[in-house]
Every structure is written in C-alpha cells, then in structure tokens.
Amino acid sequence: MTTAVEVSGTELGGNSVQERITRLERGFGDLDDPGNPLGAEQFVRADRERRILPAAENLLDGFGLNAEFVPRELGGRLEGLDALVQVMRSVFRRDASLGLGYGMSSYMSAVVVWAGGSAGQQRAAAELLLAGGRMACAYPQPAEGNDFLHNRFTTVPDGSGFLLSGRKEALNNAARATSLLLFAHSGREPDGSGDPRTEDACSAFLIDTPAPGTPGFRLLPRRTTTGTRGCLVHGLEFTRYRIGADRVLGAPLAGAGLAARAFPVIRSAGPSMALGCADTALRTTVAFARSHRARSRASLATPRTRTALLDAFGDLLLCDALALVATRSLHLLPRESATLGAVVKYLLPMLLTEMVYDLSIVLGSEAYARGGTYAAFQKSARDLPMIGLGPVGSAASRAAIAAHLIRLPALRPPTDGDAPDRPELFRPFGRQLPSLCPPEPAPPTDGDSLVGSLDRAVEQARGLGGGATERALAGYATALGAELERLRRDCRELVDGHRPPVPRVYALADRYALIAAGAACLGVWQHHTGPADSLLAGPDGAVMVLARLLRRLDPATPKPPPQGVERLLAELQRRFDDARSYDLYATVIGR
Structure with missing residues (x-):
C-alpha cells in the first residue's frame, strides 16, 4: 500500500520541474488506495462535505506550492508557464477545488502584480505568497462574460x-x-x-x-x-x-x-491545468471497463467501449497539444498569445465536457455514483464545467477569436521574421524560455504563426511514404489543409461583406479553433525530439487525434487504419498499468 509522504519545498528549490512533479506525485500517493489519506475516497468525502481536504493543503504547504507562482527573480520557482501547468495538473488530478482554491486563485491575482505592480508591490506579493499567504481577485467582467x-x-x-x-x-x-x-x-x-x-x-x-x-x-x-x-x-x-x-x-x-495583459495568461493556464481533472475521469473509466468480462457491454472487448476510450484519449492529447502551444506562446510569441489563449479557453472546456459525457455512457449508472470505487468520475464530471467560468469565460473567448478572424482573414504566417514552424513552440519541456511577463500593450501581429505553420506541416506529412498509417497521416493532414483553405475563403467573403452577421462569424470561430488545435497536433508530431518508440514519435498518435478532430469538421472523414487503433489502445492500457498520465507527458502518477 502506498500512502502520502511528506514533501519539503526547500528540497525542490533547485530541482528541475520533472523532479518537482515526481516528488509532488509521490507525496500525494496512490489515488486509488483506500488507505491513503490523500486518496480518491478522501477527496470525494471532502467534496461531499463541501470542504477542501486539510491533509492536502498541508502537503502543498510543505511542498511550497505558492513558490511556483512567484518568478525566480523574486525568490520563487516560476520560469515557464507550461512547467507551472504541469505541476498544477498533479493537484487538479486529485481535486479541482484544491487546484482552484489553493493555487489558481492566488496566481490569477499575482500575475497582474507581476505585470504592472511597482517593485515594492511585487516584493510584497512575493513575500506574502512565499510565506504561505493567499490572494483573491475581482477582475473586470467583459461585456460577453457570464x-x-x-x-x-x-x-x-x-x-x-x-x-x-x-x-x-x-x-x-x-x-x-x-x-x-x-x-x-x-x-x-x-x-x-x-x-x-x-x-x-x-x-x-x-x-x-x-x-x-x-x-x-x-x-x-x-x-x-x-x-x-x-x-x-x-x-x-x-x-x-x-x-x-x-x-x-x-x-x-x-x-x-493590466487586465488585458493578464487575460492571455489565465485563459491559457486554467483549462490547461484542468486536464488533470479530465485525466482522472478517463482513468476511472478505463478501470471500470477493465473490471468487466469480455461479454459485458462495458468491456474493452466491445467496439462501443473501445471507441469511447480512444476518442477520450485522443481528445486529451489534442487539448494538451493546443495548451502546450498557447502556454509557450506567452514566452515566444507574446503578440499572438491573446488569440491562442482565447482558443484554449473556448475549446478545451467544450471538448472536455463532451468527453466526460461520452465516457459516462460506458459507466452507465456508476457515472452517478457519489461513493465507492468510481465516485471520482461523478466528481470530475461536476468539476470540469466550472473551468468555463471566470472573468474571461467561453463567450468572451469566442468573441476574441471572431475579432481575430475579421482582422486577419488570410490567416497567413507573420511577415515580421518569426519562423512559422518555430520548433520550441511545440516541444514539451523544451529549451529554457524567455522570462514570462504578460505581454506589454503592442499592435497585434500581422499574421497567425500556428495556423500559418500548417501548410509546411502538411507538406512534410505528404512526403512521408511508408505504410497505411503514414498514408493515413498524409490524407488527414491534407484534409486539414483543405479545411484551412475553405476557412480562409469564407473569412475573406465575410470581411468583404463589411458588416458580418454575428452567427456566421461565430461559426467560423468554431472551425478556426478546431483547425488551430489540429495544427498544434501536427506541430508536436513534426518537431518531436523524444524517444523514438514513444507515441509522439510515430504517426499513430497524430493519425488517431486528427481522425477524431476531422470528424468534427466533416462527418464523412475516413476511419483511421487498424494499426493506429491498436497502437493507441495498447498505449491506453500501458499507461493505465504503469500509472502514467494520458497527456503529452505520460507523467508517472503517485503510487
């Protein structure tokens, strides 16, 4: 039996983010162990009692979680936003209330201080957080808010x-x-x-x-x-x-x-952290399916169950690819980060909520269980929709995407010298990034680096050669490129109409968000530098993710080849057996 262990924040000050995540996961222990004071059973009970688990807050106090929100130059550990997101996923994987209540609320306040506070105000906020204090914020609400x-x-x-x-x-x-x-x-x-x-x-x-x-x-x-x-x-x-x-x-x-400078950061970070909550929902459903015999409708042997699980796995990978690009863009492409943050805040809550609904069909009545082995699923299903709320909710984010399309209907790469396929944008735990500071007010860029990178990624995919999976990737990439061309044409026609009707603009915003996510997926595959046998290195993962995405744009999209299906199914089960996360990082979770 693995239970929670003490975690010292002072030990973590100079360690890499991977080491910090490992220690935090080890501190939380096995989520499925009923004897663990920080296990799922304890979090479900605390949620039922409408409180945050005190033992979990004590663990985070010892870990010094607030240091993750404070820039290194002010005595904290914050360098890359993508790294902060990974640390916080370990918290959200256990309890979204803990992630929001202990962490995200303070960070949403602090990011404004880092953006516009005086040196004295920044020092005071850093000292408060490093001493274990909390902050709360009341942002101005956009007109499109909730x-x-x-x-x-x-x-x-x-x-x-x-x-x-x-x-x-x-x-x-x-x-x-x-x-x-x-x-x-x-x-x-x-x-x-x-x-x-x-x-x-x-x-x-x-x-x-x-x-x-x-x-x-x-x-x-x-x-x-x-x-x-x-x-x-x-x-x-x-x-x-x-x-x-x-x-x-x-x-x-x-x-x-100041709020406008902070919005891209919180739009990107919050939904990205919440992937940990969705990961728990998928893991719980996999456990349920594996517990059933082959003749059961909920068994992994049935096509319905396999499809639901593989679709959910693919959606998590897609969401994480987009989240990765959005969080790293704040360092690398700050003038484009507002649009990318809006895409994340709009698309991720929608996809994850839909994912949980599809998984609930596999669980049947257990999807409503408030106690027992699978109660973590119902908790995740209730928690995930809350990430669409906040000062920059889904409606405001969709409006920001629509404004981007009206301003840049061509959706071409920028002409200011930035490479449209900048590799660092797509690499998890890539090289050290420039210091994170919410972007200064500046004229928006004249292009779209992420969507603009799609043309080159399609060209690379079409030049692969090889077997059925490689041919499928080339076909899906070509189809995504064709969807982009149709979107460009429709955006130009819309702008030529001078006063575009709101419903049509929003329909184009929906298509843009999916195409941007597909471009992020292809970029992660294109620029992968990890182990050659990993899911991200070969075409199988990209094929399955793109097949799922393209069906949202065109229901007539061909099915993926059997090799891709079997590869993703094997990876799904391997990660369950090895206790690894279902995102791009395959993080070892507490046991």
Missing part, C-alpha cells in the same frame, strides 16, 4: 485616496485571502459630481483584506456551487471604504490595460 460574475466596484476620489463602493457576488478564497486584487471603475459622487471624461475608466488596487466588522466592508454569505464544491466562494461588499493612493496597482485608470 452573469454569475457580472457586477462591479466603483471608486471616487477622497483627498489623497479613494472611496470604494459596490459588490462582487462570487470570489473564490475571499474569506481566506490575506490580500485582494480589485478592479474598480471610476464613479460619481452621490450629488452627481465627477469628471465625465474618466467616468467608467478602470483602476486596479491591491489591498489588505479588511477584518470582519471593519466599517464599510461586509463579507457576503458563502455561495454553493454544483462543481468544485470545496471552493470557498463568497461575495464582497464595500460602502465608501477608504483606500490609500499607494494601493493603486500601476497607473491610475490603467486597470483595463
């Missing part, structure tokens, strides 16, 4: 400071945070006075969380949610609460720009 979060704060000048009023109905960790990041719009005094030129402009403030009973402040009752039930979601209400001028983050009235 009503669950659609309310705001306002400020009016008051001598050398400001008076803060208003309320936010739902902030994760509001009751436990030491520090609050608040975006507040410029308002008018009750008598109507105020500068109309700055009305509704937005400023960011970093304040200490007021103590209960502080005049002008009220912590609203906890809100319950269907998913991530352990998260402590409260509202905040301020009534002419005084804030000093030194609490402004960055320049006054520059909050919207």
Whole structure:
C-alpha cells in the first residue's frame, strides 16, 4: 500500500520541474488506495462535505506550492508557464477545488502584480505568497462574460485616496485571502459630481483584506456551487471604504490595460491545468471497463467501449497539444498569445465536457455514483464545467477569436521574421524560455504563426511514404489543409461583406479553433525530439487525434487504419498499468 509522504519545498528549490512533479506525485500517493489519506475516497468525502481536504493543503504547504507562482527573480520557482501547468495538473488530478482554491486563485491575482505592480508591490506579493499567504481577485467582467460574475466596484476620489463602493457576488478564497486584487471603475459622487471624461475608466488596487466588522466592508454569505464544491466562494461588499493612493496597482485608470495583459495568461493556464481533472475521469473509466468480462457491454472487448476510450484519449492529447502551444506562446510569441489563449479557453472546456459525457455512457449508472470505487468520475464530471467560468469565460473567448478572424482573414504566417514552424513552440519541456511577463500593450501581429505553420506541416506529412498509417497521416493532414483553405475563403467573403452577421462569424470561430488545435497536433508530431518508440514519435498518435478532430469538421472523414487503433489502445492500457498520465507527458502518477 502506498500512502502520502511528506514533501519539503526547500528540497525542490533547485530541482528541475520533472523532479518537482515526481516528488509532488509521490507525496500525494496512490489515488486509488483506500488507505491513503490523500486518496480518491478522501477527496470525494471532502467534496461531499463541501470542504477542501486539510491533509492536502498541508502537503502543498510543505511542498511550497505558492513558490511556483512567484518568478525566480523574486525568490520563487516560476520560469515557464507550461512547467507551472504541469505541476498544477498533479493537484487538479486529485481535486479541482484544491487546484482552484489553493493555487489558481492566488496566481490569477499575482500575475497582474507581476505585470504592472511597482517593485515594492511585487516584493510584497512575493513575500506574502512565499510565506504561505493567499490572494483573491475581482477582475473586470467583459461585456460577453457570464452573469454569475457580472457586477462591479466603483471608486471616487477622497483627498489623497479613494472611496470604494459596490459588490462582487462570487470570489473564490475571499474569506481566506490575506490580500485582494480589485478592479474598480471610476464613479460619481452621490450629488452627481465627477469628471465625465474618466467616468467608467478602470483602476486596479491591491489591498489588505479588511477584518470582519471593519466599517464599510461586509463579507457576503458563502455561495454553493454544483462543481468544485470545496471552493470557498463568497461575495464582497464595500460602502465608501477608504483606500490609500499607494494601493493603486500601476497607473491610475490603467486597470483595463493590466487586465488585458493578464487575460492571455489565465485563459491559457486554467483549462490547461484542468486536464488533470479530465485525466482522472478517463482513468476511472478505463478501470471500470477493465473490471468487466469480455461479454459485458462495458468491456474493452466491445467496439462501443473501445471507441469511447480512444476518442477520450485522443481528445486529451489534442487539448494538451493546443495548451502546450498557447502556454509557450506567452514566452515566444507574446503578440499572438491573446488569440491562442482565447482558443484554449473556448475549446478545451467544450471538448472536455463532451468527453466526460461520452465516457459516462460506458459507466452507465456508476457515472452517478457519489461513493465507492468510481465516485471520482461523478466528481470530475461536476468539476470540469466550472473551468468555463471566470472573468474571461467561453463567450468572451469566442468573441476574441471572431475579432481575430475579421482582422486577419488570410490567416497567413507573420511577415515580421518569426519562423512559422518555430520548433520550441511545440516541444514539451523544451529549451529554457524567455522570462514570462504578460505581454506589454503592442499592435497585434500581422499574421497567425500556428495556423500559418500548417501548410509546411502538411507538406512534410505528404512526403512521408511508408505504410497505411503514414498514408493515413498524409490524407488527414491534407484534409486539414483543405479545411484551412475553405476557412480562409469564407473569412475573406465575410470581411468583404463589411458588416458580418454575428452567427456566421461565430461559426467560423468554431472551425478556426478546431483547425488551430489540429495544427498544434501536427506541430508536436513534426518537431518531436523524444524517444523514438514513444507515441509522439510515430504517426499513430497524430493519425488517431486528427481522425477524431476531422470528424468534427466533416462527418464523412475516413476511419483511421487498424494499426493506429491498436497502437493507441495498447498505449491506453500501458499507461493505465504503469500509472502514467494520458497527456503529452505520460507523467508517472503517485503510487
């Protein structure tokens, strides 16, 4: 029996990200062991009781998880966003509430401080996090956002400071945070006075969380949610609460720009981390299928079950390829990272929610179990849709993709000298990346590096030669290239119409998101440098992923060759037996 072990954060300071993940996984122990205090049974029970498991928080305290959110130059361990995502997947694999409540809420606040805070504000935030403190944030809500979060704060000048009023109905960790990041719009005094030129402009403030009973402040009752039930979601209400001028983050009235710099980071990171939650859903379903005899409809011997499992595995690989490109683009292609982050935030929640539904058909009534061997599946199914919420939800992300298509209907590579097939963009744990800082405001690039790289990837796939799998890859790559050409044509026609109808723009955004994901998949295959016998090295993995993706674009897409099916099925079972994750990294998980 493998149980949780202590993990020391001080031991991890100089180690590679792979070593840190290994130690964290070992600390969590075997998720399937009923005797493990950090096993699935314990997390399910804590979720049922709407709390985060204290033993898990203690483990993360010892690991020093907050150091992963702090740049190395400020004493932390943050270098590459893709590396941070991998560490956090180990947390989300156990409990999305733990990942959001302990980690993501603080990081969503900190990233704005790293982007626009003064040197003193950055040092203070780093010291707070490294000491184990928590942060909570209230981002401004885009017009296309969700009503669950659609309310705001306002400020009016008051001598050398400001008076803060208003309320936010739902902030994760509001009751436990030491520090609050608040975006507040410029308002008018009750008598109507105020500068109309700055009305509704937005400023960011970093304040200490007021103590209960502080005049002008009220912590609203906890809100319950269907998913991530352990998260402590409260509202905040301020009534002419005084804030000093030194609490402004960055320049006054520059909050919207700061939020815009942070959005690509949180759009890319959150759904990418949540792949750990989807991994648990797939692993639970594989365990269920393997426990059934050959004549059972749920057995791996039946085509229906095999198809559902292989489709889910392929979707996870596809999502991870896109997530990899989006997170690394923040370092390598910062001017394009906003669009790539929007694609991740829009597409991943949709694909993962659909994946879990398809897997639930395999589990049957066990998909609804709230206890027992397979209860982790129901928990994952409830938690995953929550990743589509937030200050930059799916609707706002889809609108950002549509704006990209209207601005760049040709979808060609940039002309500013960046190579459209830049290898580092597609390599998991590739070479050390430039320092991560949310991109400064700058004119957007004149091209699309990811989708623009597809032409060259198609050319390489068509030159493979070989057997049935290689021919299938060439055919699927060619079909994806043809879909891109159709999209380019439709985008040009749309723009020529001057005022494109919204439904048609959004339909094109859906197609673009899938084509971009396919380009990421081909790029990972094209630039792979790992072991020659791995799934990513040969064409089998890419064939199965592209076959699944192309069926979404064209239901008449030919089926993949039997060799590809058998190769992916063997990999699915090997990773289950070896306790490895179902993403690009095949991470050894705790045992």
